[in-house]
Amino acid sequence: MPSQNMHPEDDVAAAFNPMAPEQIENPYPLYTRLRQERPVFYSPMLDLWVVTRYADISEVEKDTERFSSVGALDARAEPHPQVRDILKQGYPQFLSLVQSDPPDHARMRAVFGRALSPQRIAAMEPSIRATANGLIDGFVRDGQGDLIQQFAFALPGFVICDLLGVPRSDMQQLKGWSDDKTLLMSATAPIAQQVESAHGFIAMERYFKELLQARSRKPREDLLTMLVPQSMGGTAPLSEQEAVCNAMDLFSAGHETTTSLLGGGMWLLLESPEQLKAVREDPTLLPNAIEEMLRKEPPVRGFFRQVTRDTTLGGASLPKGARTFILYESGNHDETRFSEPDRFDIRRADAKNHLAFGKGIHFCVGAALARLEARIAFELLLQRLPNLRLRTDEPAVRRPYLMLRGFEHLPIAWDVPA
Ligand code: HEM
Numbered sequence: 001m002p003s004q005n006m007h008p009e010d011d012v013a014a015a016f017n018p019m020a021p022e023q024i025e026n027p028y029p030l031y032t033r034l035r036q037e038r039p040v041f042y043s044p045m046l047d048l049w050v051v052t053r054y055a056d057i058s059e060v061e062k063d064t065e066r067f068s069s070v071g072a073l074d075a076r077a078e079p080h081p082q083v084r085d086i087l088k089q090g091y092p093q094f095l096s097l098v099q100s101d102p103p104d105h106a107r108m109r110a111v112f113g114r115a116l117s118p119q120r121i122a123a124m125e126p127s128i129r130a131t132a133n134g135l136i137d138g139f140v141r142d143g144q145g146d147l148i149q150q151f152a153f154a155l156p157g158f159v160i161c162d163l164l165g166v167p168r169s170d171m172q173q174l175k176g177w178s179d180d181k182t183l184l185m186s187a188t189a190p191i192a193q194q195v196e197s198a199h200g201f202i203a204m205e206r207y208f209k210e211l212l213q214a215r216s217r218k219p220r221e222d223l224l225t226m227l228v229p230q231s232m233g234g235t236a237p238l239s240e241q242e243a244v245c246n247a248m249d250l251f252s253a254g255h256e257t258t259t260s261l262l263g264g265g266m267w268l269l270l271e272s273p274e275q276l277k278a279v280r281e282d283p284t285l286l287p288n289a290i291e292e293m294l295r296k297e298p299p300v301r302g303f304f305r306q307v308t309r310d311t312t313l314g315g316a317s318l319p320k321g322a323r324t325f326i327l328y329e330s331g332n333h334d335e336t337r338f339s340e341p342d343r344f345d346i347r348r349a350d351a352k353n354h355l356a357f358g359k360g361i362h363f364c365v366g367a368a369l370a371r372l373e374a375r376i377a378f379e380l381l382l383q384r385l386p387n388l389r390l391r392t393d394e395p396a397v398r399r400p401y402l403m404l405r406g407f408e409h410l411p412i413a414w415d416v417p418a
Helices: 021-025 028-037 054-062 080-086 105-117 120-121 123-135 147-152 154-164 167-187 191-217 223-226 240-271 272-283 283-296 367-384
Strands: 041-042 048-051 144-146 303-307 312-313 315-319 325-327 408-410 412-413
Touching: 041 315, 048 054, 054 312, 080 191, 105 167, 105 223, 105 240, 105 367, 120 367, 120 412, 123 147, 123 154, 123 315, 144 147, 147 240, 147 367, 147 408, 154 240, 154 367, 167 191, 167 240, 191 223, 191 240, 223 240, 223 272, 240 272, 240 283, 240 325, 240 367, 272 283, 272 367, 283 367
Parallel strands: 048 325
Antiparallel strands: 041 048, 144 412, 303 325, 312 315
């Protein structure tokens, strides 16, 4: 127990409970106090060392020797024997890019660098535009709807299916399995639910393994083909296990995060009518507005690292084996880095210095795709839904997740175009 850094009288750290409804809604006033009074602190509830300042978060992300990503997302608790027995049917560990350190990281990242190259992403623009337009066609005459359920969930889901080369009709199934994977990470759900999720996790592994085998027999122009390992006759310098785990991770990493950017970003614009009007009239403001959305409402609240040796950070002593939670959400509101950080300003000159995509070697490999999807989505929604506004009769509902920030429902209304 890291007692040297615990102050029993110190309620500012004890008040940290990212799952409490008021901290899901608006955690920023508490973060301001934490950055000033207890920038790095231990949360006994989460068994995590929470890092709140921009500079300290950057230090963690840059030092992969002291702060490792290997196993950073694994559940802390031992799995229940029933869950363990099911998981034994799959690979012994989850080996993916985001959970790797050098030199494995560079080897895997090279595969993604090719698969998500700027040319390949730019070439997706017409198909993303057609998908977004098709979704809007489905509800444009209704005059009201739920942005998340009718648009922001489906668009990145279809895009990531197209990118991987899996049928769009599998999107709901993949999302279900991806939720199973997330649920197993915390290992806190009731056992029956964990058992069900363990079956889902194994099914997802098999799904991608079979597709990789199919691609090795018959290659296609898709990302799965680029992930086929050399041992299966493909080109990727990956083991079979790494290829499967990376395919699984890519689906989750590329889907819900972008849903949250679309939902959270639209909410910010609708809460700020002059800025909404400005981007509607001048879409060239959109790229910077999207960076500001990522800064103000980062879809990933924070990420984890394992401490590899006893060390100090932000005045706190962290023991070897501890796990840190680098809170992008707080770093993005750090007043020493951004002036008036709680203000949403689409013209903010340094908005793109946000931490929403991470920093250093793990900087989001899908950032260009997420930015492209967001630019197309906001452009078309603002163009095709006149007088877009939040509905006052239905509340917006946020999702209660430790790692992710975003809306489950965002009820909106607009004037039906003539
Ligand atoms: C707005 C949308 C997105 C956000 C906010 C986001 C956020 C992040 C963050 C914070 C990291 C760094 C994690 C760390 O430091 O360990 C990351 C890494 C990653 N992201 Fe994204 N992401 C988004 C979209 C995407 C998309 C569309 C894809 C795939 C097409 C993707 C794939 C990945 C992968 C594979 C990594 C691991 C990179 C590495 O470890 O080198 N992400 N993302």
